[in-house]
Amino acid sequence: MAKQDGQPLRGKTAVITGAAKRLGRASAMALAQAGADVAITYRHSGREARQTVAELADLGARALALPCDVTDEASVRAMLKDAASALGRIDILINNAANYETVELDKLTLRQWDQMFASNARGPFLVSREALKYMRRRKTLPPRLHELSGRIINMGSLGGIRPWATHAHYCSSKAALHMLTKLMAKALAPEIAVNAVAPGMVDLGERAAAAFMRRMARQTPMHRNGYAEEVAAAVLFFATGPSFITGQILTVDGGLGL
Ligand SMILES: NC(=O)c1ccc[n+]([C@@H]2O[C@H](COP(=O)([O-])OP(=O)(O)OC[C@H]3O[C@@H](n4cnc5c(N)ncnc54)[C@H](OP(=O)(O)O)[C@@H]3O)[C@@H](O)[C@H]2O)c1
Numbered sequence: 249m250a251k252q253d254g255q256p257l258r259g260k261t262a263v264i265t266g267a268a269k270r271l272g273r274a275s276a277m278a279l280a281q282a283g284a285d286v287a288i289t290y291r292h293s294g295r296e297a298r299q300t301v302a303e304l305a306d307l308g309a310r311a312l313a314l315p316c317d318v319t320d321e322a323s324v325r326a327m328l329k330d331a332a333s334a335l336g337r338i339d340i341l342i343n344n345a346a347n348y349e350t351v352e353l354d355k356l357t358l359r360q361w362d363q364m365f366a367s368n369a370r371g372p373f374l375v376s377r378e379a380l381k382y383m384r385r386r387k388t389l390p391p392r393l394h395e396l397s398g399r400i401i402n403m404g405s406l407g408g409i410r411p412w413a414t415h416a417h418y419c420s421s422k423a424a425l426h427m428l429t430k431l432m433a434k435a436l437a438p439e440i441a442v443n444a445v446a447p448g449m450v451d452l453g454e455r456a457a458a459a460f461m462r463r464m465a466r467q468t469p470m471h472r473n474g475y476a477e478e479v480a481a482a483v484l485f486f487a488t489g490p491s492f493i494t495g496q497i498l499t500v501d502g503g504l505g506l
Pocket residue numbers: 265266267268269270271272289290291292293294316317318319343344345346347348367403404405406407446447448449450451
């Protein structure tokens with residue numbers, strides 16, 4: 249049986265936005281390892297997306313990469329149509345694509361604010377709304393309610409819970425996404441469970457961030473920053489766990505937000 253051989257997502261399909269690299273890639277790999285077929289999307293990172301697709305295929309997944317700008321309705325519609333026609337349907341949607349920027353509050357422009365909200369808050373709303381028609385089951389299928397559930401997993405942030413003074417637009421957009429998570433959980437039940445993973449400091453091995461990462465590790469109760477695989481494990485939990493868990497924001501931060 250698929251559920252007993254370590255592949256709880258065998259036969260399931262997933263779309264992960266902005267997953268050519270970094271945390272999105274880690275989530276895609278975790279879902280593929282669990283047996284899912286995976287469509288990743290990219291905007292500028294075409295080369296990395298092709299590499300990730302090759303690595304997903306090495307894990308035995310049916311995998312493809314599709315271009316998508318999550319701020320653009322036509323682009324989102326075209327991506328989901330292509331994903332659903334390649335994968336058959338969509339069981340799991342991970343709204344991962346986002347932007348991050350450091351700007352002093354008094355220097356923050358309206359353009360920066362609007363662009364942040366367009367990708368980080370409006371994007372997940374748009375992709376989710378357009379994905380619903382590929383996620384909802386036909387009424388005749390299947391008889392057991394707990395098998396009906398699709399999953400939407402939003403990538404939130406500790407910054408959507410704690411105010412970071414030089415990230416007003418980023419933090420506010422992630423707080424909006426956390427509320428959208430709860431709202432969608434209520435609106436889309438019982439067909440779809442909706443949850444969010446809110447990472448704290450994740451060390452992605454960037455040399456430019458090394459000093460900052462060391463400082464953050466000292467402030468973190470677990471005395472270190474997180475790994476991409478730990479964030480992906482939380483995503484996998486929501487993808488495979490009980491559908492009775494919905495509307496939750498799971499912080500993955502080593503206790504930094506406490
Ligand atoms: N890294 C962290 O420590 C951390 C901490 C807290 C929360 N998070 C959240 O976790 C998620 C993943 O983090 P990350 O650091 O891996 O993200 P990231 O590298 O900042 O962004 C992921 C991808 O989003 C895509 N993207 C940006 N704007 C887009 C748009 N308008 N349309 C489509 N795609 C777009 C980019 O794709 P292309 O490269 O293809 O252009 C990018 O590679 C994000 O939601 C982030 O906010 C991360």
